Amino acid sequence: MFPIRDHNPSNTTPVVTWLLILVNVAVHLWQVATVQTDVQLYYLYDAYALIPAEISSGQDLLTLVTSTFLHGGWLHLIGNMLFLYIFGDNLEDALGHFGFLVFYLLGGVGAGLCQWASAPMSPIPTVGASGAIAAVMGGYLLLFPKAKVDVLIFIVIIIRVIPVPAWIMLLLWLGLQVFGGFGADPLTGGVAYWAHAGGFLIGFVMMVPTWVRRGGAGWWNRTDGRPPHPDGSWGPLTPSRVPAVRRRK
Secondary structure, eight states, X not given: OEEEXXXXXXXXXXXXXXXXXXXXXXXXXXXXXXXXXXXXXXXXXXXXXXXXXXXXXXXXXXXXXXXXXXXXXXXXXXXXXXXXXXXXXXXXXXXOHHHHHHHHHXXXXXXXXXXXXXXXXXXXXBOOSHHHHHHHHHHHHHHOTTOEEEEEEEETTEEEEEEEEHHHHHHHHHHHHHHHHHHSOTTSOSOOHXXXXXXXXXXXXXXXXXXXXXXXXXXXXXXXXXXXXXXXOOOOOOOOOSXXXXXXX
């Protein structure tokens, strides 16, 4: 189940969301253009990736931030930027441009600390914006639990796009991260599950003051957990215009 868009339009231009996407893409383009060997990649990660063992020794604390702008490949980058594009604009709308930037960076730092806590002596570098974006998703869950999110469903050869409430998609995603975290060995590398789960919960908690200012449970009752404005409409999905080709008998 993969989200592709939501039906929750923002009231302001998400300048910071677009800027974060631009910076992440620019950094990856620079990495692809300049890092040509494994040795160069080693030095890049040693300088800017989050390495828990170095954090434990009090070194390279700035990598809690710089690691969130590095990615392990194009699929890693594209997946993260899609999630940021879907969920970031609405939190930027709620927090303001500067508030959202602070929220995003603190979420990334908190997620990195959660990954560090899972294996504080690990020498495995951690990169990616997914911890910070997980914080955005946690905040989104608190503010807009019933916003519609279109998800792409793959069942063997069946592919469908269906709208689901945000809370279903987000809690399912969180459950997968927790399940993966208990089943993974952080000393062997792979997905940083605890950065994802921890970032999500940190984002949820950081959003509580904004939720309370809006009225807390009373605001939920007034909006039924939906965005306080009409849903965006993407229109019905249209079939492909590619003509059918009949088989020759």
